[in-house]
Amino acid sequence: MAMTSLPGTNDINQLERIVNVLGVKGNADLNFVGNEHAHKYIKSLPHSLGIPFASIYPNANPLAINLLKKMLVFDPAKRIHATKVLQHPYMASFYDPLFYPIADDPIDLGFDDDVKEDTIRKMMWEEMLFYNREGEIASRA
Structure with missing residues (x-):
């Protein structure tokens, strides 16, 4: 069974794939799942031991x-x-x-925690371009 990632076709399918590989116990503590619908759905799934990684990646x-x-x-x-x-x-x-x-000590990235994901992505992209001028030239072509 060759698998390099767990891409789902939608949220439910993604969750099913993750649970299928990692497994879930019927009495699992799922308080870390913040989405109420996801929490209930995972609780409704049958007990599963998951798939051993060695069988997914035998070599x-x-x-x-x-x-x-x-x-x-x-x-x-x-x-x-x-x-x-x-x-x-x-x-x-x-x-x-x-x-x-x-x-x-924790690393201070120099911006507040409420910065939006798109802003962080843009900042990371600009940082990468700063250190890789060839990438900037290629992105303009």
Whole structure:
């Protein structure tokens, strides 16, 4: 079974795909689901253990599968934190804590939390163009 993402045709289909892969227990605490309709719908689904990532990605490095299990958890509060992801053995060849130290304090991005998504996207695009002038030239062509 080859799968690289979980694209849904609509909100319900997307939710079904996620639950199908990650699984959901009948007595699962779903207080983190803010949408009342989604909350009720998920509660109505039958108990599911999900699909083991190793069967979805049979040729993947076992350490990658282990990291996926920790990152792709339905309840966001139970997911592995970014710091732990960087310290995971699978990331050892990609991350050097001496060269990229972990921040001691939260990072202030310099704008308020109420900035709209479109504004953030535009700001990110402008930042990328600042560091990649070739991209700016290509986008004008």
